[in-house]
Amino acid sequence: MSAVYLFLLSMLFLSGTFLLTALSGAFRSIHKRGSEKQLDALGDRFFYRKLHTYFFPENEYEGLFFAATCAQNSTRFFYASTAIAFLYKSSIFQNFINTEDIARQTSVTYTELVLIILGFLILSFVLGDYIPRILGTHYPERSLQVCAPLSSLFLLVSFPITYIFLRLTRSFSRTVYFDHLHEPDTQAKQEIIEIVQEAELSEE
Numbered sequence: 735m736s737a738v739y740l741f742l743l744s745m746l747f748l749s750g751t752f753l754l755t756a757l758s759g760a761f762r763s764i765h766k767r768g769s770e771k772q773l774d775a776l777g778d779r780f781f782y783r784k785l786h787t788y789f790f791p792e793n794e795y796e797g798l799f800f801a802a803t804c805a806q807n808s809t810r811f812f813y814a815s816t817a818i819a820f821l822y823k824s825s826i827f828q829n830f831i832n833t834e835d836i837a838r839q840t841s842v843t844y845t846e847l848v849l850i851i852l853g854f855l856i857l858s859f860v861l862g863d864y865i866p867r868i869l870g871t872h873y874p875e876r877s878l879q880v881c882a883p884l885s886s887l888f889l890l891v892s893f894p895i896t897y898i899f900l901r902l903t904r905s906f907s908r909t910v911y912f913d914h915l916h917e918p919d920t921q922a923k924q925e926i927i928e929i930v931q932e933a934e935l936s937e938e
Contacts, residue, residue, distance in 0.1 A: 740820035744854075747813035751862040753885040754806035759870020760877040761799045769795055772878045782886035785893065790900060800900055802885070805892040810862065817854045826850065 761769055773780060783798070790797040821827055826846050870877045889896075 735819075735823075737820050737823040737825075740816050740823055744813055744816035744820055747809045747816060748857060748862055750809040750885065750888040751806060751813060751858075752866045753881045754802050754809060754888060755863060756866035756870040756877045757881045757885050758799065758802045758806060759867050760874040760881065761795070761802065761870075763871050763874035764878065769798075769878065772875060773798075773882070776879065776882055779883040780886055781883075782889040782893075785890065789897065797900060800903075801889055801893070801896045804896045804899060805885070805889050808892040808895060809888055810858075813858065813862070821847075821850060821854075824850070 764772065773783060776783075778784075782801075786797060786801060787794055866877075870881075
């Protein structure tokens with residue numbers, strides 16, 4: 735596979751990481767009651783949901799949150815793998831390992847390699863974590879509407895891994911809490927707060 739295709743693949747996995755990180759942040763911010771309404775409004779656009787609920791009809795919200803997190807880790811792994819493969823295939827790296835002049839290796843070529851590696855790391859942090867996390871946290875409804883349909887493809891591809899780990903976790907416990915906000919006491923308090931907020935909005 736050529737370096738160009740590897741670079742495009744790495745950008746594809748980076749975009750998947752962006753979408754899934756924003757989706758996970760939106761799930762955390764909206765919580766169960768709000769996310770169900772938003773997901774119902776999406777309908778068939780979020781086509782992964784049908785597959786997920788077919789295999790895991792119970793605890794849909796917790797399962798979708800787990801699926802998004804699992805797919806997010808998968809895209810991070812494949813982004814790193816394709817980025818390393820691209821670096822190995824690049825002409826800069828090939829010139830570096832094939833150059834017999836050590837003085838030349840440690841000057842221009844070495845600097846270019848360091849800059850490329852730093853570029854991939856910065857992209858991973860900024861586009862793969864920082865920006866999507868902010869968007870998902872501060873604009874959860876909009877992030878869910880945009881990212882859920884687009885991330886369905888990545889969720890489908892990683893579903894075999896999600897299925898295995900979700901089955902394993904549920905075999906150890908009937909109710910698995912993937913985030914402290916979903917623990918019984920915290921979740922009950924959050925639902926009461928949401929009910930009060932909805933009542934206040936309806937009165938206004």
